[in-house]
Each structure stands twice: as structure tokens, then as C-alpha cells.
Amino acid sequence: MIYAVVNTKGGVGKTTTAVHLATMLARIGKTLLIDGDPQASAASWAAWRRDNPTDAPSPTTTCLAGKAILTEGKQLAAGFEHVVVDAGGRDSVGLRSALLLAQMAIIPIGASNLDAAAMTDLLTVVELARDYNPVLDVRVLLTRVDPRTKDAAEMLVFLSEQKLTVLPTKVCERVAFRRAIGEGSIVQELGRDQAAIAEMEAFFKEVQV
Numbered sequence: 106m107i108y109a110v111v112n113t114k115g116g117v118g119k120t121t122t123a124v125h126l127a128t129m130l131a132r133i134g135k136t137l138l139i140d141g142d143p144q145a146s147a148a149s150w151a152a153w154r155r156d157n158p159t160d161a162p163s164p165t166t167t168c169l170a171g172k173a174i175l176t177e178g179k180q181l182a183a184g185f186e187h188v189v190v191d192a193g194g195r196d197s198v199g200l201r202s203a204l205l206l207a208q209m210a211i212i213p214i215g216a217s218n219l220d221a222a223a224m225t226d227l228l229t230v231v232e233l234a235r236d237y238n239p240v241l242d243v244r245v246l247l248t249r250v251d252p253r254t255k256d257a258a259e260m261l262v263f264l265s266e267q268k269l270t271v272l273p274t275k276v277c278e279r280v281a282f283r284r285a286i287g288e289g290s291i292v293q294e295l296g297r298d299q300a301a302i303a304e305m306e307a308f309f310k311e312v313q314v
């Protein structure tokens with residue numbers, strides 16, 4: 106299965122979602138993590154992971170840009186059971202290439218900013234996904250949710266009006282996610298925040314086919 110984690114907006118949790126998904130997939134099969142973001146955050150995570158050696162399975166990480174995400178990505182994908190693309194925010198060629206390569210697009214979206222700009226970005230990605238790959242399975246993941254507010258509920262209403270499939274799991278704003286990434290790890294491996302772990306495991310079940 107080839108997943109693309111996409112949004113034109115930065116800071117929504119694309120990289121956090123992509124490295125968690127790729128590392129969870131690595132437990133069940135050979136997994137490739139393609140860092141398609143020029144900012145190379147997933148590649149930084151992989152470098153930190155090499156600095157803190159672990160017995161836990163790791164995805165193979167590589168950086169690709171623009172069209173190469175599709176062309177080289179397709180060739181590389183043949184050697185792996187699972188592929189996850191962390192698509193860059195603004196590079197539209199890279200974003201489109203990721204959406205062409207993938208079978209499932211996961212769109213992390215922050216529920217705390219119900220502003221019009223974020224909405225336009227989200228709908229742009231969905232439109233691109235459907236134009237470029239009509240059979241693509243598009244799923245929205247609410248991330249960085251503040252459980253004390255009604256933002257997520259309002260967002261769910263908006264998303265259902267747009268006829269978008271929203272994953273049942275919501276990922277809350279938790280320090281554990283920031284810490285895990287900074288250590289080249291995932292929340293399961295740190296083992297400190299059970300709520301964060303439960304969210305990631307539930308998300309994983311929902312996107313496995």
C-alpha cells in the first residue's frame with residue numbers, strides 16, 4: 106500500500122503522522138519513507154533515529170523532490186511492501202506527484218484553526234487528489250486537537266458538508282508527539298504517554314487495508 110500524507114499547509118502534523126505510520130508499518134513489512142518536503146523534516150527524524158540506535162524496526166528513508174516522487178518513487182516502491190510519502194507543503198509538483206503515486210491520501214488537518222485560509226488549502230488538496238487520481242482513497246485526520254474546545258466538533262460538521270471521509274480517531278495536542286520526533290522515535294517506543302499511543306494505534310488500524 107502506498108500512502109501520501111499531504112496538505113498544502115505546514116505545521117498540521119504531516120511529518121509526525123508520516124513517521125508514525127511508516128514506523129508502525131515497518132513492524133509488519135519492509136517499509137519505505139519518502140521525504141518529499143524540501144525542509145526534510147522526516148530525513149532529520151531518520152538522522153536522529155540513527156543517532157539513538159534502537160532494536161525497533163525502522164523504515165528506509167529517502168529524499169525525493171518534485172516529479173521524482175512519482176518516477177523514482179514508483180521504481181523504489183517495487184522493492185517495498187509499504188510506502189509512505191511525507192509530501193511537502195508548497196511544492197505543487199511534488200504534491201501532485203505524491204497524489205499520483207499513492208493509493209491512499211491522508212490529510213492531517215488541525216482542528217484548532219477554523220480559519221478560511223486553512224479550509225481553502227484543504228479543499229485545494231482534495232480537488233488535486235481527485236483530479237490527478239480518481240481512484241485515490243482520501244481520508245482526513247484531525248490532528249493537534251485541543252479536547253477542551255468545540256473546534257473539532259465544528260470541523261467535523263464542515264468536513265461532512267464537504268462529503269469528506271474523516272477518520273474516527275482524533276490525534277490530540279500532546280507533548281509526547283513533539284518529544285518522540287525530536288528523539289528519532291515514535292510515541293510507542295518512548296512508552297510514556299498511553300493516550301498518545303492509543304491514538305496512534307487506533308489511527309493505524311483505521312488506515313490498514
Ligand SMILES: Nc1ncnc2c1ncn2[C@@H]1O[C@H](COP(=O)(O)OP(=O)(O)O)[C@@H](O)[C@H]1O
Pocket residue numbers: 114115116117118119120121122146248249250276277278279280282283284286
Ligand atoms: N499531536 C501533536 N501534539 C503536539 N505537537 C504536535 C503534534 N503534531 C505535531 N506536533 C508538532 O507541531 C509541529 C509541526 O508538526 P509537523 O508534523 O512537523 O507538521 P508538518 O509536517 O505538517 O509541518 C512540530 O513541532 C511537531 O512536533
Ligand SMILES: [Mg+2]
Pocket residue numbers: 119120121142146147191
Ligand atoms: Mg513536515
